[in-house]
Amino acid sequence: MPSETVQFDDLRQIFTAGDATTEDLVADMSVPLSLTFQLTRSCNFKCVYCSEPPGIRSRTLEEMLEMVDKLAGMQRIIFSGGEPMAYKHFWRVLEHAQGKFSRIVLSTNASFISRDAAARLRDLVHYVDITVDGPRRQHNVIRGNYDKVIRGLSRVAEEGIPLSVICVYMGKNKKVINYIAHTGDIFGAKKVKILTTIPKGYSKNLFEDFTTGEELEELYAYLQEERERNGWTPRITIADWMKIGQGHAILVEPDGRAIASPVWTAADCLEPFADLHNESVEDLWRNFPYKENHMNKYLERTMIVVD
Numbered sequence: 585m586p587s588e589t590v591q592f593d594d595l596r597q598i599f600t601a602g603d604a605t606t607e608d609l610v611a612d613m614s615v616p617l618s619l620t621f622q623l624t625r626s627c628n629f630k631c632v633y634c635s636e637p638p639g640i641r642s643r644t645l646e647e648m649l650e651m652v653d654k655l656a657g658m659q660r661i662i663f664s665g666g667e668p669m670a671y672k673h674f675w676r677v678l679e680h681a682q683g684k685f686s687r688i689v690l691s692t693n694a695s696f697i698s699r700d701a702a703a704r705l706r707d708l709v710h711y712v713d714i715t716v717d718g719p720r721r722q723h724n725v726i727r728g729n730y731d732k733v734i735r736g737l738s739r740v741a742e743e744g745i746p747l748s749v750i751c752v753y754m755g756k757n758k759k760v761i762n763y764i765a766h767t768g769d770i771f772g773a774k775k776v777k778i779l780t781t782i783p784k785g786y787s788k789n790l791f792e793d794f795t796t797g798e799e800l801e802e803l804y805a806y807l808q809e810e811r812e813r814n815g816w817t818p819r820i821t822i823a824d825w826m827k828i829g830q831g832h833a834i835l836v837e838p839d840g841r842a843i844a845s846p847v848w849t850a851a852d853c854l855e856p857f858a859d860l861h862n863e864s865v866e867d868l869w870r871n872f873p874y875k876e877n878h879m880n881k882y883l884e885r886t887m888i889v890v891d
């Protein structure tokens with residue numbers, strides 16, 4: 585099992601596997617390394633590029649808990665949405681997940697993180713992913729609620745919960761990325777994750793081409809220089825989908841459907857391949873078509889890393 589070979593490095597927020605080849609790791613696996621579980625597709629935000637918009641109903645609480653039980657033993661589960669903290673049974677599911685995974689992660693817009701919520705999260709998650717889209721004006725055009733997001737971010741930081749800051753590179757917005765890296769540094773983020781757009785959900789109306797190649801190499805060189813010049817501490821990763829390849833992420837939607845994402849050769853950039861409500865996690869993994877891309881991505885073997 586990869587759990588013996590693959591470890592999670594909390595300081596760098598990365599899975600490591602020494603010299604083991606991806607092929608050998610995959611051959612030994614019977615369940616995914618990491619999976620994103622969408623608790624709800626409802627959200628109190630309306631981001632212009634949202635790739636996971638409303639429209640899918642969550643199963644009953646009992647069914648959601650059963651699905652979490654099926655996933656038990658996996659190295660990492662990421663609770664997301666929609667906005668996971670908007671899900672009415674959020675705390676119940678999070679408490680139920682305790683002890684079942686090596687790492688429990690919350691991917692949130694941060695707007696529901698009150699001081700009490702942050703204190704509660706401290707004992708229930710290993711780290712939190714929060715997206716910031718830029719300085720106030722830029723962020724508010726794309727996502728809105730800048731103050732709420734920064735407030736939530738600072739509460740997570742104050743509680744000492746490890747965090748990553750995520751942003752989306754939309755082409756030529758290097759200065760915005762610079763601001764995000766500063767933000768990550770100020771709040772003590774372990775990692776700043778720069779995603780590039782994918783034509784999925786609302787994004788498919790906004791972007792036609794993938795950002796790749798020379799443009800991302802330039803961004804890498806720029807951030808490498810800026811990281812040294814400014815003394816930023818977070819690691820910075822850049823996702824070039826053309827290097828990562830298709831379908832690395834496994835998303836379980838709130839109704840149990842498992843999809844591989846992003847798959848740009850498929851309709852809506854997603855490929856359904858299993859149903860966790862009716863199948864086991866072993867069946868899900870067996871039917872997952874992108875195992876090597878999955879492992880390479882989470883071991884950062886196909887990521888651009890500013891370190």
Ligand code: SF4
Nearest residue numbers: 627629631634666693
């Ligand atoms: S991107 Fe996230 S925060 Fe924004 S609308 Fe979509 S689910 Fe909500």
